[in-house]
Amino acid sequence: MILEVAVLDVKPGQAAAFEQDFARASVYISAMAGYQSHELQRCIERPTRYLLLARWQTLEHHTEGFRRSPEYLEWKKLLHHYYDPFPTVEHYAQVYERRAGSPA
């Protein structure tokens, strides 16, 4: 599993509209092959900042599958105009995980 990470700085005053359009855009990403989950988190210290965490089966499901799809054009149209600056996307592979109550 691959984690896609993007810090999203949204233009001031547009948070509510962005959150609504993010929910609308979610239909496109969640329909893609290799999609596993995604979440949007809002920063407490800096409320114009959001974090997108999307989990994909492989890197290529995101970089080739989603980014070259017609669904991505809809995603872009709904969301990209909210960002300033335009975000950098990074991909991560998990090296450690633990949950409360699980053995060491």
Place this chain on the structure above:
Amino acid sequence: MILEVAVLDVKPGQAAAFEQDFARASVYISAMAGYQSHELQRCIERPTRYLLLARWQTLEHHTEGFRRSPEYLEWKKLLHHYYDPFPTVEHYAQVYERRAGSPA
């Protein structure tokens, strides 16, 4: 639930030792009140970069509980010397989540 997020840039050549010490240090964070889970992710595009995602019941479980605990001193001793620059920590609150197979 609150998500603690830190981008960790580890000094070149120290990735393997860092990953080992991170696993050792995990005993301290996971013993704290309000701890829910944590994961370490390694960046594919920049392999000296890691992402720590820790989930806490409330913000104060991290900022007051963990950071003022004796366990945090052990965590620091094991891990802080690996970082350059020293990381900024941010906290996030979830505004949206979806998983494959779940209804819209």
